[in-house]
Amino acid sequence: MDVAAYTKLLPDITARNKPFWDGCAAGELRLQQCSDCGHVRFPDAPVCPQCLSASASWQAMSGNGTIWSWCTMHQKYFAAFADEVPYRLVYVRLAEGPLVISVLADAPEDVELDQPVRAVFRTGAAGRAVLQFSTETAH
Template identity: 40%
Template sequence: MLDPVKDDDGAPFWRYAAEGELRVQACADCGELRFPPRPCCPHCQSFATEWRPVSGRGRIWSYVVPHPPLLPDYAAQAPYNVIVVELEDAPRIRLVGNLVSAAGAALNSLDPHGIRIGTRVHAVFADGLVQWVRS
């Protein structure tokens, strides 16, 4: 499995994920939630930030099953899915991940043909990564 790129702006996201918590960046001045993390608030242009916990509940907004696998490290796991999750308590934020059968399960642990847009999911954590399972 490939490790995510952890830049300075996004590093807290991965630190919280390693602790089993889903948090998103928020403007400390106007309260606007934002993802992906960035230094400046697109709403009020403030550089003040904080990380707020979110429930980790959401729904599948979109998905894809890559054919053929474009990254060699993933070839052995094909077919696998990549889903986009719209967060229930922050609907303008969408996170990309994988729908799996249980925390820590392989990317190909579910048949991708059974995935449906609108399916309720919740975040689980394994090895510092956020994965998604059906609710």
């Protein structure tokens, strides 16, 4: 899978999610953390889902997580991914708590529940860096 040539559709960068994308460009996974209760959330939201506080800051996460679930895509449901099948979608439980969905940048033979992964960033179309996960050198 040539992830360096990332040309898929991407979400718009908005005032609210810009810190996340700035983090990706800097090679850092940044998520919102509630300033009142400390809850880390993803996706971004105007208020904390735990305590409803509107006060939050963007913090760099460790990038470490474990595979909570995954599936291997064999069908060419999306034209932009047609050259990459099979590829693995992963649902990752970050060390800080949130679940994040993305793809595995590498292609290990076997994937297991609770397998350690780490965040990696791939730059593609228009210089935009995207979050993916890797099973390599996870710690």
